[in-house]
Amino acid sequence: MQDWSKPAPEPSEESGTPIDLSEEIRPWWQRSPPLxxxxxxxxxxxTLWFGNMLGRVPLDSQSTFGYLLMLPLLLxxxxxxxxxxxxxxxxxxxxxxxxxxxxxxALAATVAxxxxxxxxxxxxxxxxxx
Numbered sequence: 001m002q003d004w005s006k007p008a009p010e011p012s013e014e015s016g017t018p019i020d021l022s023e024e025i026r027p028w029w030q031r032s033p034p035l036x037x038x039x040x041x042x043x044x045x046x047t048l049w050f051g052n053m054l055g056r057v058p059l060d061s062q063s064t065f066g067y068l069l070m071l072p073l074l075l076x077x078x079x080x081x082x083x084x085x086x087x088x089x090x091x092x093x094x095x096x097x098x099x100x101x102x103x104x105x106a107l108a109a110t111v112a113x114x115x116x117x118x119x120x121x122x123x124x125x126x127x128x129x130x
Contacts, residue, residue, distance in 0.1 A: 029087060033094030036087050037105035043084035044112025047077050051119030059130045067127045077120050084113040 029036035054074070057063070067074070088106040 029090050030094065033091045033102050034098065034105070036091035036094070037102045037109060040084045040087040040091060040109035041105055041112060043080055043087070044109045044116060047081045047084065047116035048112050048119065050077055051116045051123060055119055055123040055126060057123075057127070059127065064128060064130055074120075074124075078117050081113040081116045081120070084109055084116075088113070 029039075054077070057067075088109040091102055092106045094102070
């Protein structure tokens with residue numbers, strides 16, 4: 001008699017052997033902490049660049065209203081930075097053999113993401129205090 005509580009294994013396309021669907025697959029940041037740390041650093045550098053670019057926008061009498069309308073889109077920057085901070089934390093929680101390298105990458109990512117959030121806040125203060 002077949003047990004219907006567990007899904008039946010499906011054959012894979014390449015080898016024809018069944019795939020066990022009850023096996024849990026870990027997320028990519030748990031499988032590869034170095035990749036998670038590098039991704040966090042890339043997010044931090046990109047958002048730092050965008051935050052610095054936003055701090056140099058020209059301002060005139062109509063620009064504040066335009067930036068107010070764009071604010072929901074601009075809030076993606078600190079959201080990505082927060083995701084980068086979380087990813088750096090998750091990379092540090094892993095137990096890889098190269099812990100010092102991942103720690104260095106995660107520290108650099110944390111600094112870059114923190115500076116990006118601060119730069120974004122400074123740019124918003126500059127834009128909306130005009």
